[in-house]
Amino acid sequence: MEIKFPLILINFKAYPQSSGKKSVELAKVAEEVWKETGITIAVAPQLTDLALVASQVEIPIFSQHSDPVTPGSRTGHVTLEAVKDAGAIGTMLNHSERRIRADEIDVIVKKAKELGLITVVCANTPEVTAAMAALGPDMVAIEPPELIGTGIPVSKAKPEIVQDSVKLVQKVNPDVKVLCGAGISTGEDVVAALKLGTKGVLLASGVVKAKDWKKAIYDLVDPLLK
Amino acid sequence: MEIKFPLILINFKAYPQSSGKKSVELAKVAEEVWKETGITIAVAPQLTDLALVASQVEIPIFSQHSDPVTPGSRTGHVTLEAVKDAGAIGTMLNHSERRIRADEIDVIVKKAKELGLITVVCANTPEVTAAMAALGPDMVAIEPPELIGTGIPVSKAKPEIVQDSVKLVQKVNPDVKVLCGAGISTGEDVVAALKLGTKGVLLASGVVKAKDWKKAIYDLVDPLLK
């Protein structure tokens, strides 16, 4: 599947607001905004909701995590094949709340290419972002953990971290697109992120915890429509 | 939810034969046999298929794994709340392919009781089975890893491991029911397991990899109908 950039990737995390049946409701709201605006809005539901959500909407679905294992006797693990069978188009990897090792990411990224799945590898510093880019995923996402969930956007609070990441990735592997996350909640934050050289944003609480999901997503994409 | 024993718990593991849409198909076959025989047949689909399968069948659904974390900023983790929201009635824990620590199991077992979820904790030796029983789950499942997937049933090959486990659990915490697994594939194996003092079996490849799922499940429950 080809992704049209910029990309707004909404991570449902393990929030109660987007769990179970509510995961489908939120995904449908995201789908509506995509249909109305044409801006790519992808969602990453909880692992347990993955196939259910993918069966209900047409927008791109990502797994929040995958394990570096092959199908078979792997109770409790998430194979890339399961992610694909569930109907997702790719997987997030190495989120600050679910780090894995570089050799594991290397295995998953290589296998995702074979399976036609998209990989988004998270990182916490410019150096780690560059390291992840060296593994050749489709995208890396720089997210300083100290800003996650704060509402203080990384694109404003620490623009140099985003710029340094973009610059290092450009040097290490220019095919890899950079997203940024942490504290993103408004269209202004998104525009700031794109100006710093990213191709999109990764966010969670800014949408999931909003009282009006549709309004929250429109707030993000609005400046991109002008 | 009350479970009627004996219990046949089918673990889908990460087998390609029971992944994605096929997880629903297999669960429906299990449901048919339950409806036709009244024997409790529960299934543990892949994490990614959990909510989808639970939305399609009425038999008891278990998660293959849960993490000792609460809802919130827990990307890529499986909370008990997510398991419940997905429509499952409980969770397997500590399978030999996905071990966790005793203090984590302690947290999950206590919280599962609050949420009304059922816990099945796997173990590999009589001593570890006794240790897991000390944590007070609903069930423990003794599975010598060396027999898993072999077709050589633990109830025949190592009856003393099952007997020792039953005896130790009886001493440590008689409220905890014992299942056994590893190599189970026929009704004869199930009967042997029940005679050793267990309340049911845990199995995977014996059903999932069978050419005719319905026949394979009937093979298991048949001697229980007489």
Add this chain to the structure above:
Amino acid sequence: MEIKFPLILINFKAYPQSSGKKSVELAKVAEEVWKETGITIAVAPQLTDLALVASQVEIPIFSQHSDPVTPGSRTGHVTLEAVKDAGAIGTMLNHSERRIRADEIDVIVKKAKELGLITVVCANTPEVTAAMAALGPDMVAIEPPELIGTGIPVSKAKPEIVQDSVKLVQKVNPDVKVLCGAGISTGEDVVAALKLGTKGVLLASGVVKAKDWKKAIYDLVDPLLK
């Protein structure tokens, strides 16, 4: 090696005050008090200091941790054989700062018996303490993590946790001796711990961070001399 109870086990953790050469100095002070009083005082230096400390003193030395692996290609791991070769008499396991899984503890405890090494398995709740006792180590140590390093002794602040642990261990495996830890720093705390049915204490900052090590250790053993 036979241990004479009560036991005072001083965990050096990764404190700078007891690192490198200072680990030998502190161990020698502990040895002096043992020679002067006959009370068993054991020490658990940092992993990196283990063989050095053991080469310099005659008191019992414990490793702070061991891995469930056998000698060979195991870079960066701590085998029981290495612990023994280093001159230690046993190992702590599953400290709240270095938890391992029950199946791993099962392997290590069984192998330690073959090698003649002593095992002290830590736990955080009465239920986990009982679970660890089911694995048959020489000792378990109940340490509520929330009291560790506070100076508030578990034997006074939460006597019921110690009592419940002693009672459950007595039921599960009466051969296993119970220690308690967390917040212990005075002889009064030690006496309170022994009255609750323990055979000794595990402590760290109360001695390591004391300005006068000898005085701090004498404070602990003093009431035992009367």
Add this chain to the structure above:
Amino acid sequence: MEIKFPLILINFKAYPQSSGKKSVELAKVAEEVWKETGITIAVAPQLTDLALVASQVEIPIFSQHSDPVTPGSRTGHVTLEAVKDAGAIGTMLNHSERRIRADEIDVIVKKAKELGLITVVCANTPEVTAAMAALGPDMVAIEPPELIGTGIPVSKAKPEIVQDSVKLVQKVNPDVKVLCGAGISTGEDVVAALKLGTKGVLLASGVVKAKDWKKAIYDLVDPLLK
């Protein structure tokens, strides 16, 4: 401490042949060869032997592993400060037998620079080697795990893996020196490794399991003396 290249780094792993007192004996043999030839021979003893070995020889000592934690309440962990206090000049990280995560390596590498310690980060593929180089350690060591302990030298069996690693590291971070390992046991292997652009080798069984340690080490350095 400055290291003079080429570097022969002997990893003692958890081999019984180099455990406890024997770790000191082997380190002394390495020291003799260094004194007689001037070629830098460094050793990485078991964690438990680190301070003891460092107290007995003058050659460079590396820890086999370090944890990304600071001194304090860190039972069973290896801090960089402990490594330094033990008398080592640096640490290996991320050996195939003891992998850690990229964000952890990032933390350790940055802190090692502050403490004046040298870091050698292992990797299994050219891509992971490049990723590790992006984190800015002093050295990376490419070791295809399938050749470790085989006696089949990577420098001969898979020269392209070494060359690709050298090339990628040159692009990502030319300040980082490349070592190679796996299957190295003769001077010919060392020369082949240096010709491929590395600055030295990492080896283990080739020396540790040799009947005559001195001869084995001389076999390695001999071609470098001509």
